[in-house]
Amino acid sequence: MITILGIESSCDDTAAAVIQDGVLLSNVISSQKVHESYGGVVPELASRAHQQNIIPVVDQALKKAGIQKEDLSAIAFTRGPGLMGSLLVGTSFAKGLSTALDIPMVDVNHLHGHVLAHFIKEDKDDNHQPQFPFLCLLVSGGNSQIILVKSYKEMEIIGQTIDDAAGEAFDKCAKVMGLGYPGGPVVDRLAKEGDPSKFKLNKPHVPGYDYSFSGLKTSFLYLLRDELKKDPDFVDKNKEDLCASLQKTIIDVLMEQLRRAAKDLNIKEVAVAGGVSANSGLRAAFEDHAKRFGWKIHIPPFGYTTDNAAMIAITGYYKYLDNEFCAVDAAPYSRVVM
């Protein structure tokens, strides 16, 4: 029996999870509320909160899994990318615990974790996992990528954003509408009441499978600036239509490149991952593509869309099977190319 403790602390969620032979036993997350009033994550505050949360979160994950720390085979932790201070908390904790228990450590690339979240089994008969090779659209606050996933460890980024990420476009446009942070979920909610064809926003023309969202963000800003000059209540009166139009444009852009990649590579197995995969419009677009193009789609349960440790534990599990351990002097990295 292989039992892996996963630890995630790359941004503003302190999380721990236990996976046994690929099956999830526990998944605990402590999200930090302290950042909301600042309109974004404050790195120093994030590190301090991780420091406070990490022991209780790991303790709870072990208790919920019904195991003792002595039952662990290895500790998997997010080594990067992320905020350095945040990563240091999880990394140092993993080092301390693995040394004390005399078990190996497995370092995990956070982005691989998002992709491999699709392999988490909720019970041992769960066999919904994607077949290799498949395409994964990874869309979060920091990334927008199309990844060709050839195996558990062979992943090739075939397209990525050349400027802002999709989540950033949601968040920044929401911020100028005064919708708070993170704005993505608010835009999603308001968009349901709005008309997506009301406002025309600029779509980028990027060659290959790359993305760009900064032009769209600027065109949204200019639209608000011009309309607010005519009517100071413009945003209030049009919030729903603005959100629906913004969301539709972002999704159209995401799906256009993904569709082309799937067609060119003749791949029909397509997954989505990352925080923005919680978006109801994007989920509906995937369902629609499954019907229209015969795609076999993989949409993660909501709990695995945003940062979590279950995805770190499952990635650690597959690395463990390959004897891919890391040394005790492994340092976290804030940026990475896959």
Ligand code: KG4
């Ligand atoms: O993967 P994630 O939790 O971590 C980061 O990369 O930071 O993604 C967070 C991003 C944020 O930009 C947030 O606004 C976006 O995911 N997000 C959403 C939705 N839920 C979260 N964007 C659109 N619609 C949603 N329902």
